[in-house]
Amino acid sequence: MIKLENITKTYDGKAQVHALKGVNLTIEDGEIFGIIGKSGAGKSTLVRCINMLERPTSGNVIIDEKNLTNMTDAQLRAERKHIGMIFQHFNLLSSRTVFDNIAFPLELIGASKEAIQKKVADLLELVGLTDRQFNYPAQLSGGQKQRVGIARALASDPNILLCDEATSALDPQTTKSILELLKDINQRLGITIVIITHEMAVIKEICNRVAVIEGGVIKEAGRVVDVFTNPQSQTMKDFVKSVINMELPAGIAKMGITDQPAPGYDMLVRLRFKGAATNEPVVASVVQRFHTYVSVLYGNIDYIQDEPFGYLIVVIMGSMEQQAKAFEYIKELPIGSEVLGYVPRNH
Ligand SMILES: Nc1ncnc2c1ncn2[C@@H]1O[C@H](COP(=O)(O)OP(=O)(O)OP(=O)(O)O)[C@@H](O)[C@H]1O
Ligand SMILES: [Mg+2]
Incomplete structure (x- = not known):
């Protein structure tokens, strides 16, 4: 279970930015949880607080009863192995092949050659890229690059996968296939998935629950079916309208x-x-x-x-x-x- 307790994040600079203003959220094991919001709402900041890539200014991040906010950097590094992450622009290493990109996190933890060979082969199979393992990222389509990103994120057997706009650079058809892959991973491996997006179609396609964030505040959260049929906040109503129009023709x-x-x-x-x-x-x-x-x-x-x-x-x-x-x-x-x-x- 992921528990965010009263998380605030203020970026200090010339002008202070209050990116998160007291976020409370509980994400259950095994669910696909969506966080939707417009540009600048605080989505990336929030998801980066979950794995402490960004340290919250105040509040607690509790994962499986462990409070990440109190941990040392070394403890955090160990904890992050259980949390995979994928990104909008894939963040692949361009000088490494597909195989070597996926192997990278395993090399970092000093896994044996045999262990790496076996694990990467399994992951290639899972994401359907076995025949592309010797290609370089530049030789792949966007969807294929994201599949590599997913395989790499799964290399350390995480129980949580964070996705920050993972399909925003992809066309609708490819988006669908990546979302299907994520759903399959969630069901087969039981991994909890947190999806950040600005597209309601993504939420509708695979999320069990959704929270909407605006100005660093969670405006509404609930089961996707409930929120779609009966949104309460204006922000959620606007997002729902983008996929289903319940207004009078x-x-x-x-x-x-x-x-x-x-x-x-x-x-x-x-x-x-x-x-x-x-x-x-x-x-x-x-x-x-x-x-x-x-x-x-x-x-x-x-x-x-x-x-x-x-x-x-x-x-x-x-x-x-x-x-x-x-x-x-x-x-x-x-x-x-x-x-x-x-x-x-x-x-
Ligand atoms: N490193 C930083 N330093 C200063 N301000 C930042 C930093 N990162 C984000 N911000 C600010 O914090 C606010 C929230 O940003 P964040 O990136 O979390 O939004 P977002 O919802 O992910 O937006 P987008 O959909 O455009 O990715 C914005 O006002 C942004 O300008
Ligand atoms: Mg963002």
């Missing part, structure tokens, strides 16, 4: 929406579903119970990993009383729902 907004019920107006409702509730026959039961008409204006169903979630924007027609009763009923269902307003009938 422009055409509907133009219909002249009022916020109070009125005769001759129909109720505009947004329904949000997740998990098993996606199968809830809401529209059919409202029609049947309240003898109203329901028309679906807009809808979208998507998956966060294997969990379905989606939303519908519907118009509930009928008398004001029928509309109100229908919404009373919908409110009690195990789904999210909001009245967005009222639109003139026969719009």
Whole structure:
């Protein structure tokens, strides 16, 4: 378990920069945890505090019950063997082959030639680069370079892997394949993965939980499915919007929406579903119970990993009383729902 307790980091310079202002975060063993934020939010500073590449100004970094903040440099070096890291620009040694890049951390700890041979062969296999082992970094694509970065990070058998914008230099297709590899590593080796990104698509693709950081402060954290279907902070809402748009489509907004019920107006409702509730026959039961008409204006169903979630924007027609009763009923269902307003009938 990674526990960050009230971490602050102030960079001293001409002007002081308060990069982290009291961050508390717990990351469980075996999870894929995402940290999202805009440029300058403090993401890299935060992830570098986890392995103490950056010493926090105050607060505690506790990993598996050991407080890294109290350790000497020698103790830290030993501890860092359990924490691998990969970077946006791969940070490979250009004068070494793929094999020798992966072997590098093993040479540093004085592993035997045989041990290195065996370990590197296994890692090459894991990341699918066995046929490229004698190539130099300049001969590889970005995705292949990141695979080398991953293999090198895994050479010391870490139980935590930190990824700082590991896919930001890659195209969407290659990003997908690297994220699949990370997921595979997480499942096969049980490694805890911390992913720093400014892209919500990355979070959606593989993270179990996510925290959003802005101005050195964690604004919101939670399960990815929960946060996607019901973001609380403005920062998270903005990020969610970048991958799913739950706002009213422009055409509907133009219909002249009022916020109070009125005769001759129909109720505009947004329904949000997740998990098993996606199968809830809401529209059919409202029609049947309240003898109203329901028309679906807009809808979208998507998956966060294997969990379905989606939303519908519907118009509930009928008398004001029928509309109100229908919404009373919908409110009690195990789904999210909001009245967005009222639109003139026969719009
Ligand atoms: N070594 C440093 N010295 C002084 N200020 C720094 C240093 N590193 C980062 N900062 C400042 O700290 C703040 C947070 O930076 P950080 O690199 O953690 O952000 P980030 O979220 O990783 O941004 P990006 O998405 O652009 O990588 C910024 O204002 C940055 O300018
Ligand atoms: Mg950064």
